[in-house]
Amino acid sequence: MNPILRFVVIAYALSIALSLVVGLTCGYESPFIGLKYLSMVLPAIAVLIVAATTGEGPRLGDAPFSFRYLPVAVFLIPAVLHGAMLPTMAIAGGIPWQDWLTPQSDGLYHTPASRGWGTLTIEGLAGRMALNAGIGLVIASFLAFFEEIGWRAWLLPRLKDRIGARRALVSTAIIWALWHVPFQLSGIQHIDGVAPVTLALGLPFGIMATGLILGWLWLRTESVWMVALAHGALNSWGQYAFKYMKDGPATAADLKALGAGFLALFAVGALLVSQVPHSNRAAVVSRV
Numbered sequence: 143m144n145p146i147l148r149f150v151v152i153a154y155a156l157s158i159a160l161s162l163v164v165g166l167t168c169g170y171e172s173p174f175i176g177l178k179y180l181s182m183v184l185p186a187i188a189v190l191i192v193a194a195t196t197g198e199g200p201r202l203g204d205a206p207f208s209f210r211y212l213p214v215a216v217f218l219i220p221a222v223l224h225g226a227m228l229p230t231m232a233i234a235g236g237i238p239w240q241d242w243l244t245p246q247s248d249g250l251y252h253t254p255a256s257r258g259w260g261t262l263t264i265e266g267l268a269g270r271m272a273l274n275a276g277i278g279l280v281i282a283s284f285l286a287f288f289e290e291i292g293w294r295a296w297l298l299p300r301l302k303d304r305i306g307a308r309r310a311l312v313s314t315a316i317i318w319a320l321w322h323v324p325f326q327l328s329g330i331q332h333i334d335g336v337a338p339v340t341l342a343l344g345l346p347f348g349i350m351a352t353g354l355i356l357g358w359l360w361l362r363t364e365s366v367w368m369v370a371l372a373h374g375a376l377n378s379w380g381q382y383a384f385k386y387m388k389d390g391p392a393t394a395a396d397l398k399a400l401g402a403g404f405l406a407l408f409a410v411g412a413l414l415v416s417q418v419p420h421s422n423r424a425a426v427v428s429r430v
Contacts, residue, residue, distance in 0.1 A: 145192055145196045145300070146297065146301065148192050149188055149292070149296060150297070150317060152188040152192065153188040153292060153321060157181070157324045157325065160177060160180060160324075160325075160328075160330070161325055161327065161328035162324075162328070164328045164329060164330050165324075165327065165328030165329060165330075168329075169328055169329025169332075169338070170332040172329065175329070175330070178325075178330045178331075179285065181325055182285040183285075183289075184289075184292075185288065185289050185291060185293055185296075186289070186291045186292055188292055189292050189296045198300075199296075200291045200292075200295040200296040201295050201296070208362075208363045208365060208368060211359065211362060211363050211368055214359065214372075215368050215369070215371045215375065216371055216372070217375070218355065218372070218410070219352060219355060219372060219376045219407065220375055220379035220380055220382065223380050223381065223407065224383055226399075226402040226403045226405070226406035227383075227399040227400065227402055228399070230398055230399040230402040230403075231396070231398075231399045234398050234399070235395050237387065238387050239387055239388070240387060242254060245264070249263075250262060250263060251263070251264070251266075253270075275378070275379065278379070279371075279374055279375060279378045279379065280374075281374075281378070282373075282375075282377040282378035283370050283373070283375070284370075284374070285374070285377075286370045286373035286377060287366065287367070287370035289373065290356075290366050290369045290370045293314055293317075293318045293353075294314070294356060294357065294366060294369045295360075295366040295369075297317070298310055298311065298314045298357055298360055298361075301313055306420045307361055307418050307419060307420070308415060308418045308419070308420050309420070311354065311358065311361065312354065314353060314357055315352075315357055316350055318349065319346040319347070319350035319353060320346060322345065322346060322349055323342050323346060326338055326341045326342040326345055326346075327341075327342050334390070334391045334392060335390075335391025335393075336392050344401075347404055348400070348403065348404035350408075351408035351411045352376055352407055352411070353411075354408070354411025354415050355372070355407065355414060356369050358414040358415060361418060
């Protein structure tokens with residue numbers, strides 16, 4: 143079997159197998175829902191299997207770490223999402239911030255006991271939020287590294303060699319997005335108040351749009367570390383403001399905001415893809 147096809151088949155088979163374990167045991171409420179974190183390791187496992195049978199391992203990149211693209215990796219996707227989603231929510235009916243984000247009569251912020259932050263000044267609250275964001279980015283990027291070993295460090299370079307950079311970038315984004323569908327149907331990826339089928343019909347578009355940006359970043363830097371940071375920023379900071387909004391099932395305003403975020407990501411991704419040459423030589427442009 144062609145190594146590329148073999149990798150895709152194995153990655154999809156692992157996705158379906160994990161989803162069956164969770165989906166057949168009550169989905170989002172499954173006692174095995176903790177296995178959802180394993181989903182991000184599956185592409186790396188697929189690479190190990192393919193490498194053991196073909197000798198083709200991932201291309202982790204031997205270029206110097208490109209600090210020029212570090213701000214892009216960390217801030218671009220979260221900025222695009224928040225820049226589209228928060229105004230959409232404000233227009234659709236307001237942003238439902240949690241009540242404790244309003245200072246009490248003593249001028250202090252009385253955070254919920256579940257957070258363990260206690261009573262804080264505005265400076266203390268900002269510090270806690272910054273620390274939470276930093277730790278979240280590190281953890282999310284660590285997990286994303288294993289996923290990016292498969293999609294951007296293994297699949298994308300090999301497709302680029304065969305069909306050219308632009309088509310490889312788009313193809314990888316689509317394959318990656320559809321790989322998530324079993325997770326959405328099984329409850330591994332879940333939005334309260336949204337049916338799994340509805341989620342599986344809409345969420346892949348946003349994932350594909352994100353894949354365009356991640357693929358472009360790989361082609362510019364050839365660094366799995368940089369792409370893992372961008373992926374981690376998506377997972378940790380992509381909807382960071384929503385972590386401080388009132389809990390509850392998704393509302394129409396929430397879904398409109400999510401749709402606006404997806405469209406904004408697609409617009410940015412399409413613009414970046416348009417700058418990628420069709421040639422197989424489309425690779426690293428400049429490094430610092």
